[in-house]
Amino acid sequence: MTFKSAKAFLLGLLCIFCFPACHSSSPSNKAEGVSVQDAAGHLVTVSDSSRIVSVGTALTETVYALGAGSRLVGVDNSSSDYLPQTAGLPKVGSRTALNAEGILSLKPTLVIITSDAGPPQVVDQLKTSGVTTLTLSTNYSVEAVKKKVQTIARALGLDAKGEELSNSIDNDMKDVKRLMDRALATPKVLFVGRGPNMPNATMSGSGTTIDEMIRVAGGKNPMTAFEGFKEMTDEAVVNAAPDIILMTEKSFERSGGVDGVLKFPGVALTPAGRNRRIVAVSDMYFQGFGPGIGRAIYDLTIKLHPEVNAGGKGETTTPDAGGDKR
Numbered sequence: 001m002t003f004k005s006a007k008a009f010l011l012g013l014l015c016i017f018c019f020p021a022c023h024s025s026s027p028s029n030k031a032e033g034v035s036v037q038d039a040a041g042h043l044v045t046v047s048d049s050s051r052i053v054s055v056g057t058a059l060t061e062t063v064y065a066l067g068a069g070s071r072l073v074g075v076d077n078s079s080s081d082y083l084p085q086t087a088g089l090p091k092v093g094s095r096t097a098l099n100a101e102g103i104l105s106l107k108p109t110l111v112i113i114t115s116d117a118g119p120p121q122v123v124d125q126l127k128t129s130g131v132t133t134l135t136l137s138t139n140y141s142v143e144a145v146k147k148k149v150q151t152i153a154r155a156l157g158l159d160a161k162g163e164e165l166s167n168s169i170d171n172d173m174k175d176v177k178r179l180m181d182r183a184l185a186t187p188k189v190l191f192v193g194r195g196p197n198m199p200n201a202t203m204s205g206s207g208t209t210i211d212e213m214i215r216v217a218g219g220k221n222p223m224t225a226f227e228g229f230k231e232m233t234d235e236a237v238v239n240a241a242p243d244i245i246l247m248t249e250k251s252f253e254r255s256g257g258v259d260g261v262l263k264f265p266g267v268a269l270t271p272a273g274r275n276r277r278i279v280a281v282s283d284m285y286f287q288g289f290g291p292g293i294g295r296a297i298y299d300l301t302i303k304l305h306p307e308v309n310a311g312g313k314g315e316t317t318t319p320d321a322g323g324d325k326r
Helices: 003-017 057-065 077-082 100-104 120-128 142-155 159-180 209-216 234-240 249-254 257-261 293-304
Strands: 034-037 043-046 052-054 072-075 110-114 132-136 189-193 202-204 229-231 244-248 278-281
Touching: 034 142, 043 132, 052 057, 057 072, 057 077, 057 110, 057 142, 100 120, 110 142, 120 132, 132 142, 142 159, 142 293, 159 293, 189 209, 209 293, 244 249, 249 257, 249 278, 278 293
Parallel strands: 052 072, 052 110, 110 132, 189 244, 244 278
Antiparallel strands: 034 043, 189 202, 202 229
């Protein structure tokens, strides 16, 4: 062995035993992690998104839309109610009554929740257990939806797909703008709901996904004196004088169709009641604003303003009852 070859041999040994990184030019298989911002503005590092528990229908819908449904190992009860593809997944309770033990038993590497999920002690337990927990805003706006889509996509290492979904929402909203340019009125739209175990119907005030949907689709919610939901009363409904009664399909069927809705407090004495203008839409429209929000707003715009769709696509089964002129 020559001096040069001996020197090279010794250097090789040093590199192998003392400097392991020297002989590995290929990237590490261990995830380095990505940092995303949560609802409070804190950075959360996600290094493993292979086992996800998602709490919130819109969040779960987003995971599926990103093509990462196979990573889900558990969802909340509401997600299972509205997303058939979650039928075979374990349920971890309702959004506001989560079970920490149930979630942790699924061995998640990432838990994605909304900021109104709870109770707080359960969320704290998840975080102190060492499971990466990403809390996202419940802000109800199209821009907020896009931000959530992009954040989840980043956390899951699917940035390109997130950008694609975000662009799709933008394109849908451009279509909505074109419809709104042809709208002739701003109808007063009262949302009425009736749950499976509710003896009385409720109406939506401000601060809800419904209130925002009505506004963005070119309607006016006449019930803005209160936030959230309130039981219907004759006086309140008659004074509101809605042009349209808006409901989910399940509530509409549960109420007995148009004739059943006309028996609700005050409805028969309103313009909507006299014109039998009851609009029923998919229950998914109001589930916390998911990646399908643009298409949902487009469809609702047509239902609230049938005049914009003359000769186009969509359903226009009820004549426009008027409303506040623009």
